[in-house]
Amino acid sequence: MFKPILAVSDGFRPIWNAFVNEWGDDEELPQYLALSDLARYISKLVSESRTQELSDIFEVIERWHLEGDDYVREAVTVGILENLQNINVVGSDVPDQVQKLLLPESKSQWAKINEFWETGKLISE
Numbered sequence: 001m002f003k004p005i006l007a008v009s010d011g012f013r014p015i016w017n018a019f020v021n022e023w024g025d026d027e028e029l030p031q032y033l034a035l036s037d038l039a040r041y042i043s044k045l046v047s048e049s050r051t052q053e054l055s056d057i058f059e060v061i062e063r064w065h066l067e068g069d070d071y072v073r074e075a076v077t078v079g080i081l082e083n084l085q086n087i088n089v090v091g092s093d094v095p096d097q098v099q100k101l102l103l104p105e106s107k108s109q110w111a112k113i114n115e116f117w118e119t120g121k122l123i124s125e
Helices: 003-008 010-023 031-047 051-067 070-085 094-101 104-119
Strands: none
Touching: 003 010, 003 051, 010 031, 031 051, 031 070, 031 094, 051 070, 051 094, 051 104, 070 094, 070 104
């Protein structure tokens, strides 16, 4: 799942390598933890205004939403987008800035998360 991100983000590679070193002996890597790491890395990129790398990462996130299987689509929505909305994870300025960078399907999923947190109900597909 992470190969496309590693292809567009050299800066995330050391974070990924540390993750694999820590969890590599497990039968399955806890992907959600790595997605949280990616959300925090995206937050750092936002604070540093690294727009090209952000653009490349959000293109991968969009592809995951459009082309991923059910697990990948849910993992990206919950593991990245939801974390990017959580000011306790990324800081108070990041969600508004991230929302401007989202591509159409990611933006739709972002809205569904917001709706769920505001109303407790999921937006219909």
